[in-house]
Amino acid sequence: MSTVAVEVVYRGIFQKTLARNIVRSIVFAARKEGKIGTAFGRYGDSPERNGIPAKQFAIVSDSPEELEENLAVYEAREVDVTINVDDTMCKGIESWAWYGLQPINALTKPGGTLIVTSRQAADALIEDIHQKDSAYNLAIIPASTSYSGLWVYKDDHTDVRILGALAKVCPELVSLDSMVAALEDQGWGGLKATSARNTYDRLTSRPVEPGEGSDDEPFSFDLPGWKSMEEGLVIRGIEEGGGFRGGSLGDSYDPINTPSILPQGYEPTRNSVFKKFSTRAMRPVINFDTCIKCTLCWLQCPDTCFDVTPDGLYDANMEACCGCAVCEAVCPVPDCITMVNEAEFNDNNSQYEHWTRDKDGYHNWMAELIQIQKDKDSTRSHGYHSPGVYESESEVALTGDDD
């Protein structure tokens, strides 16, 4: 071994302490074996907006000279292990720090390992994860996504379970004993050390073959050169929106006297290369039959993600939705908008189109998703206000009805 690099991909702010605990513990553990290391965050991701995909790295080498090759960079060029602490990011990640969608396994070395905390089965995850040219391993730690706040840390042992798993999948990094010794140094002996050992013992991984996984092309765009940029730091505005699904606003549209009457619907123009949806950990599911067309979701959405349909309904565009749940919070109709775990979805297709095509089918699909959301194993918090989520969790805690 010369150098081992590990990345932790996490959701900004809610999982920052979790990521920090992991990368620092790696360096401490490596120190136990006389190695030298560094821990750093992917700089462009901070200030971390709620839920934005972000990264921290731990790099460990035998000597300072070897380590130096990995210093003064933002990202390791490749990593031995990628740790993903929110399975919804298996669909790919986009943030301030890079342009376009980066597959979750983009930096994972051939033969390396992707560790994911998830309640999903391996096959379901691989369906979301982009294909690679080379084989790697997938290891799943069975766990709900661990979310905390800025000021509090939810000490649910996710950190030490990942560190135990890491010692198993990457023994050339550190031994389990060194890892546990580093945990004890940080005051994490006892139950936390036991959790690390248990995960080490129970972890299984499965190979992912070249070409296995999603064949979606990750979106990206070309950065301009200095000769092609406009001078004066000027960026041209994008064109105004048009009718629903790209049509015109129609002859009867009167922008002066009746701007809010849109016979052809309205679809705002969006930046085609900055989609932001990888920030989304939950998505709104809309019951179009109970919608009273009050416009509140459309008005309050901070990302202008609602398209106005010609019949005056509001279709949340999943290429633009960050999953902030403001629409659910402002909707005055009970059960018209429900936030559902993003892990349950495999595409960004229009819910409105699904509903107009097959109303019964849509209702069954929606009912099933809402039921899954109520099931405690799938229940997740996206960190924002989400009616029902915390209440249902506290109910479980009070009655002790938990495994």
Added chain:
Amino acid sequence: MATETLYQTEREELISGSEAIAIACAMADVDVITAYPIRPYDTVMQYVSKLKADGAFDCDFIVAESEHSQFEIVKHASAVGARTFCGSSGVGWFYAFEAITVTAGLRLPVVAMVGNRALDDPGAFGVEHNDAMAVRDLGWMLYWVGTAQEALDTALLAWRVAEDPRVFLPAAISCDGSFLTHSQAIVNVPTQEQVDQFLPQYDRGRLQLHPDNPITVAPQVNEDWLMEIRRQTDDAMRRCSDVIKEAYEEFKQLFGRGDSSPFIEEYMTEDADIIFVGMGTLAMPVRVAVRRMREQGKKVGFVRVKFFRPFATDEIREALSGCKAVAVVDRDYSYGSPSYGGVLFNEIRSALYELDQRPLAQSFIAGLGGREVLVRDVEEMAQMAQDSIDAGKVKQINTWIGVRE
């Protein structure tokens, strides 16, 4: 009191350059610290406030309403005899400039950290050296740190030198944004005893603003006095070099680490044909590239400039006198400067002028706004320097590296 129990034994910590300076603040028992948030320097204040909240040390920690007030407050605190610390980044540092210029003129030994950041606009968080460099003509000492360890050590050195009565000048410690301020490395934290031995109390003596010592500071003087005052500050800056050397030698003895020179770090320069010159964390990819090129038999070396002010003219001249080409890599730029070159480049080229046998000198602009400087970029620059040697002259003096056409 608390610091005595905290820092009784030498120990390793995994900390960023900012955290290392915050620890230095605690160990130096700084009296007055002023903060105002701007990335990336703010990490130092986060850690200072945490140390204070944890009871690790006591100081007047004042969150000012702007950078300008931040620097005004420490300036005044320094005048009454308080050891001080503050800092900023990018345009925040520029907003404080009225206070920054007078601090040197009044010979007040404020120590500041500059978390190097590109100047707006365009907004960017990444490292660029133009922010700190703006004090180069003002009587501030200016140091570029290479590692988190050096950040801690340099902060201690800065108070020691700045508060020396032979000097009484402010000092700025430049730390590259992200690569130092936000990257954690293993740092040896010294004992309180070592620090106390190295760092005497700040004694302003007859210059102290105090009711028992009635003085006026900073009257309006106009042309009658001004030139003499400038010459005094010049003399203080000239005296810095000896004080730095003296303090650095003592530091090495007490702490058991340090380079051969406090002013520059020489890396594989001895028989080098091409010598790179640069500052800060740029050293990391350059040293890696130098090692690789040495393996291929290429005679390349590197000089890292640590003190930009005072500029170690003699040492730099000596380090570069034997080579065929000097390749200066600037993480800054001076629009319309001589040969349209980097700031460091023009300083280096000026220092070389007195040599009988002058090496070729070439300027490279790289890593602006925090763009990564890669090993292959350094190898490319080496090739261009070699082409100049082969041609016997530099055809294009300045080259932008890694810019999209």
